[in-house]
Structures are given as structure tokens and as C-alpha cells.
Amino acid sequence: MLEWLKQPGFFGTHATLGADISQLMATLFTGLFIIGWVQARRRQADAHHWLMLGGMVTMLVFFTNYYLFRQLGVLAVEGKEGFGGSQDLYDHVFIPLLTLHILLVIIGLVMAVYMIVLGFRAQAFDQGKRMLGNVTLLTSWGKIGKIFGGITAVILLLFASRVASAGFSSRKLMVYLGLLLLIAIVFSVEITIQRIWPNAERRHRVLGRFTMIIYCVLFVTGSVTYTMLYILYPGKIG
Template sequence: MLLSKVFGRNRKKVDMSEWLREPGFAGTHATMGADVSQLMATVFTMLFVVGWIQAKKGKADGHHWLMLGGMVAMLAFFTSYYLFRQLGVLAFEGKEGFGGSQALYDGVFVPLLTFHIILVVIGLIMAIYMIVLGFRAQMFANGKRMLRNEMLQTTWKRIGIIFGSITVIVLGLFATRVASAGFSLGKLSVYVGLLALIGIVFGVEVTIQRIWPNGERRHRVLGRFTMAVYCILFLTGSMTYAMLYILYPGKIG
């Protein structure tokens, strides 16, 4: 019973990853996975730009729902998508996937992809951060949603409690992984790295709070920064797609 359940699930997973490897729908050299990913990136970027325009027009409710819904859907889509694809992005398979010259690969493609991945990490952190900041910085006056024009500071005690709770959760996850799949140094470094990254984010947040203590100002400044990150993310992602699947298709895919 249990075995069939496990194998049943694995079969579905295999079907799904096979489907993602089939030729895509856009008529380029891309796989279905790459096309779906590019389509979703386009949809989410458009959603955020519309949400930004809503904020600029002072339509805070529309902004709130578009940003909140868009960010949650984006996080859900890309985490489940990459779990399926197990980060098997063509680009990580090395030079094989890229049909251009070695000089172009080393001088343009790899730097572009590296920049793109750094932005992905920053974008993921900012998505969660901006949602929390949106809720903390907003208020309702006469039923109208708006940003609170006052100091918004987190005490060290509060940061300690939040970071402590996250550490307990991450260590708990690590313990269950070790119990089910055994201990490895690689695994430990992933979890320690995750905790270190969260620690760095909290450190940066304290510094940012000092620079923009006002909640409204902070949301506007960091919101514009986040929007810039998403637009550049979309551009660099599209350039990577064009290089891999239109301009210089490789042997794979």
C-alpha cells in the first residue's frame, strides 16, 4: 500500500519531468519546461508592473491584491517548478547546451547567467520582505488603505525571537532530512548556508531601518528597488532564453 503510494507519486513525477523535457510550444529550440518558465516569468512581471502602476495612481487596494497574489503565486510556481526540474537548467549542464563559441560562452553567457541567478536570489528575498513590510507599514483611514507615515522600527529583542524561531524550524527540517535520507556534509552546509543567508538579511534589514526609519518611505524606496530588480530579472532571463534557444542552440534540447 505504502510502496504503491510512493511509486505512484514517483511515476507522476517522472511523467511530469518527461513532459517538461519535450519540445516547447513557442517554436524555438526550447523545451516545454523552458517555455512554460518564460511564459510564467512574463505573466508575473506584467502583473507586478500593473500592480506598481496601481500604487502610483494611489489605488492601494488594487496594488495590495495584485502584489500579494502575484508574489505568492510566483513563489509557489517557481519553487514547485524547480523541485520538478531539480534545478536541471540546461545552462548548468555546461557548454554542451550552448551552441556559440567558447569566447561568447565565457565572456557573455556565463556572466549574464551569473548576474541573473544573483538577481533571482535577491528577488526571492525581496518578495517575502516586501509582503511583510506591506502589511506592517499599512493602515486604514476612513476605510481607505494607505501607508503609515511614521517610524517603523523592529527591536533587537524581536529580531532575536524571529531569528531564533526560524533557526529552530530550519534545524527541525534538517533533522527530518537526516532521519529519512542520512547525514551528509553537503546537506549540512546547505542548511547552515540558508541560516547564514537569513542572518545576513536580518543584518541588512537593521541597517536599512536606520537609513529609512519611516515605514512609508521605506516601502516606497525598497518597492521601487524591488520593481527595478524584477524588470532587470525579466530582461536578463529573456536574454538567456534567446541565447540558448534562438541564437545559439546547443546539442541538448
């Protein structure tokens, strides 16, 4: 699979097939989420629900597998051989941009899971019509602890499977621990969020808008990173 992703891409740049697929899918998902946002603005709740649910689940499956297979974030910062520009440009523009992009990827994936769950928790039906419920959503620390424990077990199993198939790496360990830390922060923030926006409808709208902004910025940083790596300053790493 990894060797297949390293083949030349189809956009006619210096990118690999994996990079071109990633850019294409990022464009597709961003477009879908913008359509979903428009549907929400037009109160097309049912269409919005299924489009966003399908889009987010597909995005989670695709990008989780893609980054696990390709380890793009780890690969791209292993050395300047992956970047054909100057050292100054690499240190002060490319690396900060790439770091921001990877951070947004993690936040975006976590928010996708969060919004899927929130979407189901916040929904209500009136005579068969889907809408956001005007109810209070509260989660206890005990329930959050159980959920986080389950997620931790899954992530540790994923890490163990990676170690079994590809060997141990401290960098891989840092990636998985970083993911756990981020999820822990999100759950901690949830307690604050439910105090600020206890109302299900209000919370869904505010966090949905925030998530949409994250995805749009993520698309921009990803596109700029792609352009720098594979068009303006191509290097040896694909």
C-alpha cells in the same frame, strides 16, 4: 514531473516545456508588477495591495517549486553541452549573465517575502480606506533572531526532504546554505534600513521601487538567457 518539464516547449524554439512555462510566467508576473507599480503611483492602494500580494505569493509558489523540481541554475552550469555557442562566448558572456540572473532570482524571491511582510506592517486604514501608515517601524535583534531561527528550521527541513528523495549533493547543500546566508544578510541589512528609513511609508516606497527594478532587470536577463540557450545557441541541455 521532471520528465514532463523536459518535453518540447510551445513557443516553437529549442526550449523544453519547463523553460517555456518559466518564460511565460516571468513575463506574466513582470507585467502584473508593472501594473501594480502604476496603481501605487495613482494612489490606488487597495487594488495595489491585493494585486501585489496575490502576484508575489503566486510567484513564490511557482518559481520555488519550479527551481526545486528542475534545478535550472545547477543544470545550466554543469557543462558547455547546454550551450551551442563558442567557448569564449560561454565563458565571458553566458556564464556571467546566468550567474547574475540566478543571483537576481534569489534576491527577487527574498524581496518578495520581505515586501509582503512590509506591506502588512506599513499599512494603515483611515475610515476604511487603505493607505501607507506614517509610523515608525523598528525591529529588535532578538525578534530578528527568532524569525531567522524559524526560517533556518524550515530550510533545513526542505534540504533534508530533498536529500531523502534525491540523495545528498554538495552542490545542493551550497545552494541551501547560500540561501540562508542571503537571508541572514537581508536581516542584517534590515537593521540598517530601519535606521535610514524608519518611517513605514518612506521605506515601503523606496524598497518597492528597488524591488520593481530588480524584477525588470531579472526579466531582461532571463529573456536574454532564454534567447541564447534556446534560439541563438541551442545545445543539448533543456
